[in-house]
Amino acid sequence: MVFIKYKIDPARIQGKIAVKLTTTTPQLSLSDDNATLDLKLSLRIASSTQEGRPLTLCVDKTVFQVSDPEEGGMDMFSRGAFGIIRNADPSRRGISLGYFKVHEARRGESSDLRELGYRFITVPGDGSWVEVTHKLSWERIFRYEEKRAKTDLEPGEKFEISINRDYLGTMWWCWGDLEGELQGKKFHIWQPGPLPGPKPSDEFVKEGNWVLGEELRLLDLKDVTEGRKASFEIVE
Numbered sequence: 001m002v003f004i005k006y007k008i009d010p011a012r013i014q015g016k017i018a019v020k021l022t023t024t025t026p027q028l029s030l031s032d033d034n035a036t037l038d039l040k041l042s043l044r045i046a047s048s049t050q051e052g053r054p055l056t057l058c059v060d061k062t063v064f065q066v067s068d069p070e071e072g073g074m075d076m077f078s079r080g081a082f083g084i085i086r087n088a089d090p091s092r093r094g095i096s097l098g099y100f101k102v103h104e105a106r107r108g109e110s111s112d113l114r115e116l117g118y119r120f121i122t123v124p125g126d127g128s129w130v131e132v133t134h135k136l137s138w139e140r141i142f143r144y145e146e147k148r149a150k151t152d153l154e155p156g157e158k159f160e161i162s163i164n165r166d167y168l169g170t171m172w173w174c175w176g177d178l179e180g181e182l183q184g185k186k187f188h189i190w191q192p193g194p195l196p197g198p199k200p201s202d203e204f205v206k207e208g209n210w211v212l213g214e215e216l217r218l219l220d221l222k223d224v225t226e227g228r229k230a231s232f233e234i235v236e
Contacts (some may be wrong), residue, residue, distance in 0.1 A: 003169030098144030
């Protein structure tokens with residue numbers, strides 16, 4: 001999902017999230033058929049108008065959505081969330097992870113994002129990091145690559161991958177912790193913004209045990225990855 005980058009007065013921002021990408025497998029062994037390229041995304045609250053308070057965001061259709069291979073379908077790599085795996089040598093070909101536009105129908109008529117199956121992550125309020133990890137098998141790395149194969153790789157080749165900043169965002173967020181004040185709450189699809197629709201009444205929210213979303217424009221996610229890339233090397 002490509003997120004619109006709104007122009008907004010920095011003074012209005014309620015939360016700033018730092019995001020960094022690293023490889024926990026800096027070397028990928030050609031002799032290990034079960035090797036995986038592990039890409040770790042770390043998030044922390046860099047600043048907030050509610051100091052010490054955690055916040056929770058929806059990860060669906062973002063760089064933070066980790067797919068289960070058994071579920072099938074298009075993962076976020078095939079949607080362009082990380083671009084291609086680039087060869088560190090500009091004269092040599094990289095590896096395409098696919099790039100497909102996926103149009104999804106609404107999952108149901110419920111107003112509760114949790115009931116509809118959307119997934120969420122809490123970013124701690126104490127400034128510590130929370131992590132999600134993508135694991136790419138050899139099969140997944142080359143699934144959509146048409147001009148290179150694993151057998152073409154050479155020991156010593158180095159590759160790079162980056163976050164596509166168009167996919168750095170969220171479709172819904174709120175204050176609170178999934179294991180704390182948000183436990184058992186229903187997450188209402190409504191949120192303030194340019195086209196918010198009718199806001200549910202305070203009585204409806206209270207009686208239904210709902211949480212409303214916060215305005216998307218007021219949460220700023222920034223890629224702070226060193227050099228804007230994570231790297232790995234091919235070994236025997």
